Amino acid sequence: MSKGLRSKTLRRYRTAKRHVVEEVLELPRTIESYRKMKMIQRGQDITPASKLNKFLYPEDENAEFPQSIPEPPLDLRSEKVPLSGLAGPRGRRKFDAEELAESRIVLKADKNTRQLARSFMDVEDEQFTVESTARLGHYKTGKAKKYAANKLSKIVASRSATKSKKEHRGTPKGKTKRR
Numbered sequence: 001m002s003k004g005l006r007s008k009t010l011r012r013y014r015t016a017k018r019h020v021v022e023e024v025l026e027l028p029r030t031i032e033s034y035r036k037m038k039m040i041q042r043g044q045d046i047t048p049a050s051k052l053n054k055f056l057y058p059e060d061e062n063a064e065f066p067q068s069i070p071e072p073p074l075d076l077r078s079e080k081v082p083l084s085g086l087a088g089p090r091g092r093r094k095f096d097a098e099e100l101a102e103s104r105i106v107l108k109a110d111k112n113t114r115q116l117a118r119s120f121m122d123v124e125d126e127q128f129t130v131e132s133t134a135r136l137g138h139y140k141t142g143k144a145k146k147y148a149a150n151k152l153s154k155i156v157a158s159r160s161a162t163k164s165k166k167e168h169r170g171t172p173k174g175k176t177k178r179r
Contacts, residue, residue, distance in 0.1 A: 012087035017076050019083060024074060 003010050036046050052063040078084040086092065 009087060009089050013078070013081075013084060016081045016083035016087050020076060020081050021074065 039046050052060050054060075054063040054065045057063045
């Protein structure tokens with residue numbers, strides 16, 4: 001008999017495969033797009049210079065023969081997916097911090113402990129100024145600032161109210177003065 005679409009183990013296998021796809025495909029794409037975005041903010045041109053086709057322009061010195069390099073297919077077999085061994089029935093799902101530190105496989109693919117591209121995002125440590133094209137006047141006079149200020153004042157007021165309630169609860173009942 002085959003397993004259903006809602007099977008727990010097959011869901012875990014799909015999750016393990018999703019982690020591999022995020023590591024192999026999505027993370028490099030995110031890093032590359034972040035790098036390009038930073039270059040655009042600095043005012044650098046990111047359009048690649050295309051070479052001329054050698055078949056169409058055989059006399060040109062800079063022309064190249066067009067070649068496409070096929071990418072290797074993504075290997076999602078169970079022996080190549082790191083977390084597939086933990087996806088079977090009656091397996092552990094949660095690990096302690098010490099166990100996570102010991103095993104690199106679980107640390108790499110665990111959603112709660114891994115930091116998705118944050119360590120890779122700061123590609124260069126150079127300080128640079130970014131000039132925004134947004135109109136500054138709209139934010140200063142608009143409703144956004146007023147809304148944010150009201151929300152912040154409500155949060156501060158609610159925190160101070162809960163603080164005073166906690167202090168009031170801490171005093172003994174017999175010693176409070178009633179008026």
